[in-house]
Each structure stands twice: as structure tokens, then as C-alpha cells.
Amino acid sequence: MHLELQESDYKKLNEHAASCWPEEACALLIGLETASGIRAISRIEIARNIASDPQRFFEVDPACRIRLEKELRQRDEYILGIFHSHPDGVARPSDTDAQRIYEKDMSWLIASADNEGITEIGAFHPATKYGFDNARLTIRQDRKSGNG
Numbered sequence: 236m237h238l239e240l241q242e243s244d245y246k247k248l249n250e251h252a253a254s255c256w257p258e259e260a261c262a263l264l265i266g267l268e269t270a271s272g273i274r275a276i277s278r279i280e281i282a283r284n285i286a287s288d289p290q291r292f293f294e295v296d297p298a299c300r301i302r303l304e305k306e307l308r309q310r311d312e313y314i315l316g317i318f319h320s321h322p323d324g325v326a327r328p329s330d331t332d333a334q335r336i337y338e339k340d341m342s343w344l345i346a347s348a349d350n351e352g353i354t355e356i357g358a359f360h361p362a363t364k365y366g367f368d369n370a371r372l373t374i375r376q377d378r379k380s381g382n383g
């Protein structure tokens with residue numbers, strides 16, 4: 236799996252991770268799969284972490300997800316992944332993350348973060364059996380910007 240993230244969206248995730256620290260930050264990744272099989276993220280939706288212990292776990296606010304699903308129904312984009320941060324942790328899935336793979340077609344972006352933002356970010360995709368496979372992540376300049 237190969238994911239592509241726009242620079243502006245990376246900056247949003249970075250700011251969000253910093254503002255949530257020392258709690259885990261989370262967001263939903265929206266986009267589509269290109270003909271070449273790359274999952275191009277066209278925007279991100281910041282979501283509230285409603286976990287009862289947000290310093291150690293994350294749980295995306297289901298209201299956010301339902302609202303998005305409704306909004307995307309008329310479009311060709313869809314929710315293709317999920318982002319969350321590990322405050323002062325590593326940019327790799329934890330055992331808890333592996334236990335909480337509920338959707339096999341969702342890609343995961345995981346960042347280690349401190350109070351200033353992301354220090355490292357990694358992309359992962361649920362493996363066929365258990366846990367995650369590494370995925371590729373490219374951060375590219377925004378397409379929507381004009382000349383120069």
C-alpha cells in the first residue's frame with residue numbers, strides 16, 4: 236500500500252498532534268485510490284478523541300464519522316484511513332492498535348509527537364491475518380496551489 240499526503244494536511248496533523256499532547260490526537264483521512272493504486276489523501280478531518288483514557292488510547296468520535304459518511308455519499312471520495320498520535324511514543328502500531336483493527340481496508344498513519352508536533356510519522360495497513368504491514372508514505376506539495 237502506498238499513501239500520499241499533501242503538505243498542508245501534514246501541517247494540520249502536526250498542529251493537531253501538538254495541541255492534543257500529552258493526549259493522543261486522531262483524524263480521519265479522506266481521498267481516493269488512483270488508477271496506479273496509490274491512496275491519495277485529498278483532505279483530513281480532525282476528530283475528537285473520545286477515549287476514556289486519551290493519554291493512552293484513542294477512539295474517534297463516531298458522530299464525526301457518521302457526518303462525514305453522509306457528506307461523502309454523493310462523491311467519489313471516501314474515508315480511506317485514520318491518523319493518530321503516540322505522545323512521546325514511537326511511530327509504529329502498538330499491541331492495542333493491532334487488537335483494534337476493525338476494518339481491514341482502512342490505512343493507518345501513526346505519528347510520534349511531543350508538545351511541538353510530529354517527530355516521526357509512519358504508514359501501515361492491516362495485514363491479512365494479524366497486525367500490520369508497513370505501507371509507503373509520500374508527502375507531496377499541494378496540487379491545488381497555482382503557479383510558483
Ligand SMILES: [Zn+2]
Pocket residue numbers: 319320321328329332345
Ligand atoms: Zn496507537
